Amino acid sequence: MWTMVYHVYKKIVPEVHNILAEWRVRAEQIENDELREFALESIDENTFHSEGGGVFALLTDEEKRSDVLWFIVTYQIICDYLDSLCDQSESLDPNDFRSLHEALRQALAPGTLQDVYYEHRAEKEDNGFLSSLVAVCQKKIQTFESFAEAQSAMEELSLHYRNLQVYKHVKKEDREPFLMEWYEETKQQVPDVRNMRWYEFAAGTGSTLGVYTLAAYASKGGLNEEEAHRIKSCYFPYAQGLHILLDYFIDQEEDLADDELNFCTYYRDEDDMVERMSGFKAEAEKRLGEMPDAGFHKLINKGIIAIYLADEKVQTDPEMKRTARRMIRFGGASTVFFYLNSWVFRKVSDKEETPSAAGGKTE
Structure with missing residues (x-):
C-alpha cells in the first residue's frame, strides 16, 4: 500500500x-x-478523475507509461467535456448526445476522424479542440x-458508456423508460447483469476503469x-458498478438540486444501499482476484471506496458521514488506510496551491 501511494504521488x-x-x-x-468554458471546466474541475485513471499506468512498463498516461488523461477529458456539454446545455436531443459521443468511439478507432460531433447544436466552433483530443x-x-x-473489449465498454450518456440526458420523463428497456x-446478452x-x-456502464486497465495491458x-x-x-x-454508485452516493444532494438522475436515490433506504454496495464490493473483489496483478487491482478497488468516502461532501454531511463509516467497514483494513491517506492528502491540498504549467490551480 505504501509503495503504491508513493508511486502515485511521485x-x-x-x-x-x-x-x-x-x-x-x-x-x-x-x-x-x-x-471554452465547458472545455476549461472539464480540465480544471475534474483533475481527480484523471489522477485516478492515471493510476492504471503503473501496470505498464516504464518506457510505455507516458503514452498510456497521455491516452488515459486525454480520453478522460473527452468524457468530462462531453458530460458538461450534455448536462449544462439546453439540449435534450438524443441525436445530439449520440453525435457528441461519436468522439469516444473514434478515440478507439484509429483511421476514423470525422468531425460530426456538433452537427445537432448551434455551438460548433471549438477550434479543433475535440478533434485534437x-x-x-x-x-x-x-x-x-x-x-x-x-x-x-474496449469498444464494448465504451459503447455501454456512450449509451448511458445518451439515455440519462434526455427528457426527464424518458430517462427511466429508456434505461429500463436498455x-x-x-x-439477455450479458448474464452477469441479471442479478442487478x-x-x-x-x-x-458509467465507469472508464475497464478501458484504462485494458489500455495498460495492451x-x-x-x-x-x-x-x-x-x-x-x-x-x-461489478467493480465499475461500485465505482459509479459511490460517485452517485456523494453527489446525491447536488443532483437533487439540479434535478439530475441519481441512481442511489432508487434504493429503498440506507440499509438497502449499504447491503447492495457491500455485495458489489465482494463480487468485484472475487473477480479482480482472477486478474493478472490481482493484488494491485484489489487494492485499487479498496482505494476507490476510501477516496470517495473521504470526499468533502461526505465529511461535511453528518448523515452521509454515518453511512460512509458503514461502507468503510466492509472495505476492510486496506480501505481504512487509503481513507486516512486520502483525507490527509485532501487537507494538505486545500492549504497548498499547486501551480500547473499553464498557471492554473490543480488539486
Whole structure:
C-alpha cells in the first residue's frame, strides 16, 4: 500500500498535471465562449478523475507509461467535456448526445476522424479542440502492441458508456423508460447483469476503469482477444458498478438540486444501499482476484471506496458521514488506510496551491 501511494504521488500525479496543463492551453484558445468554458471546466474541475485513471499506468512498463498516461488523461477529458456539454446545455436531443459521443468511439478507432460531433447544436466552433483530443487518443493507442487484440473489449465498454450518456440526458420523463428497456435488452446478452437492478447495471456502464486497465495491458503486448474480454469481465459490471454508485452516493444532494438522475436515490433506504454496495464490493473483489496483478487491482478497488468516502461532501454531511463509516467497514483494513491517506492528502491540498504549467490551480 505504501509503495503504491508513493508511486502515485511521485510518478503519476505530476505527469497527469503536466498533461492537463498542456490541454488547458489548447482549451483557452477556443473562441466560442460557451465551449471554452465547458472545455476549461472539464480540465480544471475534474483533475481527480484523471489522477485516478492515471493510476492504471503503473501496470505498464516504464518506457510505455507516458503514452498510456497521455491516452488515459486525454480520453478522460473527452468524457468530462462531453458530460458538461450534455448536462449544462439546453439540449435534450438524443441525436445530439449520440453525435457528441461519436468522439469516444473514434478515440478507439484509429483511421476514423470525422468531425460530426456538433452537427445537432448551434455551438460548433471549438477550434479543433475535440478533434485534437480524439487524434491524440488514436495516436497513443496505435503504439500499444496488443491494441488490436484489446480493441473489441474496449469498444464494448465504451459503447455501454456512450449509451448511458445518451439515455440519462434526455427528457426527464424518458430517462427511466429508456434505461429500463436498455437493461432488459442487455441482460439477455450479458448474464452477469441479471442479478442487478436496472439502475445498478446503468451505474456499471458509467465507469472508464475497464478501458484504462485494458489500455495498460495492451501497451505491454502479449495480450490476446480472449484475455482482453476476460479482463473486461473482471471489471464490468461489478467493480465499475461500485465505482459509479459511490460517485452517485456523494453527489446525491447536488443532483437533487439540479434535478439530475441519481441512481442511489432508487434504493429503498440506507440499509438497502449499504447491503447492495457491500455485495458489489465482494463480487468485484472475487473477480479482480482472477486478474493478472490481482493484488494491485484489489487494492485499487479498496482505494476507490476510501477516496470517495473521504470526499468533502461526505465529511461535511453528518448523515452521509454515518453511512460512509458503514461502507468503510466492509472495505476492510486496506480501505481504512487509503481513507486516512486520502483525507490527509485532501487537507494538505486545500492549504497548498499547486501551480500547473499553464498557471492554473490543480488539486
